[in-house]
Amino acid sequence: MPSVQSGTRSWAIKVVRLLGFCIYVAAFFLPAIREVATPGAGEPGIHEGWFCAWVTLVNTFSSQMWHSKDCLAILSGWINPLVLLYLVFLIWRKAVWPRRMVAGLVVAFMIGTWIYFYLVPLVPLIGHFLWIAGILMMLAGEVVGCESVAVENSKA
Numbered sequence: 001m002p003s004v005q006s007g008t009r010s011w012a013i014k015v016v017r018l019l020g021f022c023i024y025v026a027a028f029f030l031p032a033i034r035e036v037a038t039p040g041a042g043e044p045g046i047h048e049g050w051f052c053a054w055v056t057l058v059n060t061f062s063s064q065m066w067h068s069k070d071c072l073a074i075l076s077g078w079i080n081p082l083v084l085l086y087l088v089f090l091i092w093r094k095a096v097w098p099r100r101m102v103a104g105l106v107v108a109f110m111i112g113t114w115i116y117f118y119l120v121p122l123v124p125l126i127g128h129f130l131w132i133a134g135i136l137m138m139l140a141g142e143v144v145g146c147e148s149v150a151v152e153n154s155k156a
Contacts, residue, residue, distance in 0.1 A: 013141040017090075020137025023130050024083070028053065030127030033117070049127040053080050072116035075109045082106050083135055103139045110135070 028049040035044040047055075056077020059065045065074055082102050089099035110132060117124060 009144070013144065016140055017138045020134045020140070021087075022134070023137065024134030027127045027131035027134060030130060031125040032127035032131065034123045034125055036121045036123060046125070049131055053077055057081075069116065069119050072112040072119070076113035076116065079106055079109045079113070079135070082109070083138065086138070100142055103142050106135060106139065 030049060031046050032049040032052050034046045037044045056073050057080075059070065060074050060077065065071060082105055086099055086102045086106065089095040089102060114124075116122070
């Protein structure tokens with residue numbers, strides 16, 4: 001019989017994931033990045049999250065982009081499809097290892113995004129920070145051992 005503590009923990013993880021998903025979606029409509037102001041240039045551009053996601057995914061098919069530092073931007077664009085794949089893997093309890101591999105790739109691509117911001121340079125804005133926070137909230141169940149809770153509950 002599952003303990004009350006494991007049931008509460010499982011419920012809390014689901015709430016955190018749902019809240020993270022809502023934050024993740026909202027972030028797409030907020031300013032995500034700003035170009036660095038340079039002397040003599042015009043006003044630096046500010047781009048919303050949906051625009052960043054679209055540009056990076058479209059550039060996936062440009063071989064020129066893969067042979068430059070812009071490949072890091074392309075990888076950042078693949079975070080969104082990977083997050084969706086992660087959510088699909090949450091449905092199947094036996095998909096623990098594929099889910100964890102996808103989660104690892106998402107975190108690695110996040111790091112690549114920050115390296116790209118440094119190299120270009122770009123300034124992350126509220127949309128980027130909320131996007132990251134939402135994703136980390138969805139992935140948090142991997143860190144706190146959500147699978148062990150699911151296994152305990154299924155044995156009941």
